[in-house]
Amino acid sequence: xxxxxxxxxxxxxxxxxxxxxxxxxxxxxxxxxxxxxxxxxxxxxxxxxxxxxxxxxxxxxxxxxxxxxxxxxxxxxxxxxxxxxxxxxxxxxxxxxxxxxxxxxxxxxxxxxxxxxxxxxxxxxxxxxxxxxxxxxxxxxxxxxxxxxxxxxxxxxxxxxx
Numbered sequence: 001x002x003x004x005x006x007x008x009x010x011x012x013x014x015x016x017x018x019x020x021x022x023x024x025x026x027x028x029x030x031x032x033x034x035x036x037x038x039x040x041x042x043x044x045x046x047x048x049x050x051x052x053x054x055x056x057x058x059x060x061x062x063x064x065x066x067x068x069x070x071x072x073x074x075x076x077x078x079x080x081x082x083x084x085x086x087x088x089x090x091x092x093x094x095x096x097x098x099x100x101x102x103x104x105x106x107x108x109x110x111x112x113x114x115x116x117x118x119x120x121x122x123x124x125x126x127x128x129x130x131x132x133x134x135x136x137x138x139x140x141x142x143x144x145x146x147x148x149x150x151x152x153x154x155x156x157x158x159x160x161x162x
Contacts, residue, residue, distance in 0.1 A: 019161055020040055021051060
């Protein structure tokens, strides 16, 4: 077994072992501590300590299920680009809160450039997509316009740990 270096919130960046743990959990967040420790050749207690330290430092913020939206009855995915007519902080924050709470929104990105928000959404059909845009996006007085792009295929990237 490899000897583990101490880890914790005070360190500025993860070491090689921390990155190996993060890569494994990024691929399969449901991996048990025992299986992960075995795969990495470290003691279970070391693995558990490292994961706890990564959580405490904020490097791991949660555990999420990778949902198959099509299997759940939401086969149509799109990116909705939102442009604002005003950038009043209170109105923008209220809009952001409403966008992330809208049904079908997977992720909402507040971005720089000609658009102000990009929404990744999944819906049942084109009518539901139209209703999402009309009922939850363009109904806000701060929204100047939208552009919707259909997603044909989605693949996860390698991420920052590769």
